[in-house]
Amino acid sequence: MTTRVEIINDFLAINVKPGATIQDVVEASGSALPFGCRDGQCGTCVVEIVQGMEFLSPKNEKEFKVLKEVCAGTCSENSRLACQMKIDKPNGVVRIKY
Ligand code: FES
Numbered sequence: 001m002t003t004r005v006e007i008i009n010d011f012l013a014i015n016v017k018p019g020a021t022i023q024d025v026v027e028a029s030g031s032a033l034p035f036g037c038r039d040g041q042c043g044t045c046v047v048e049i050v051q052g053m054e055f056l057s058p059k060n061e062k063e064f065k066v067l068k069e070v071c072a073g074t075c076s077e078n079s080r081l082a083c084q085m086k087i088d089k090p091n092g093v094v095r096i097k098y
Contacts, residue, residue, distance in 0.1 A: 001090035003055050005032045008097045013030035017040075022047075022056075022085040022096070033098050038083045044072030045082040053078060057086040 002015040005022070009030045011095045016024075023045075026033045036044030040062030049056065071079060087094070
């Protein structure tokens with residue numbers, strides 16, 4: 001019961017169980033997706049969810065605040081902070097672009 005996470009830029013895919021953080025996935029996969037604070041404050045880890053938002057944890061308050069500040073109108077509804085997301089449901093595909 002896993003969900004497949006694909007990091008498009010790096011041509012990487014990894015199957016993970018619900019509860020795993022995207023930060024864990026990125027670090028385990030060898031992706032070059034950059035992180036800064038790892039605490040939802042700096043905005044370094046902004047990504048776009050190309051597919052599979054419904055398999056991720058909902059945006060939290062830190063994400064709403066930082067995305068509003070960092071993106072200055074350039075973020076979309078599909079923008080997320082990689083350090084704040086978890087896989088929420090099994091049997092899906094999440095495609096991430098950074
Ligand atoms: S690493 Fe700073 S907001 Fe995600």
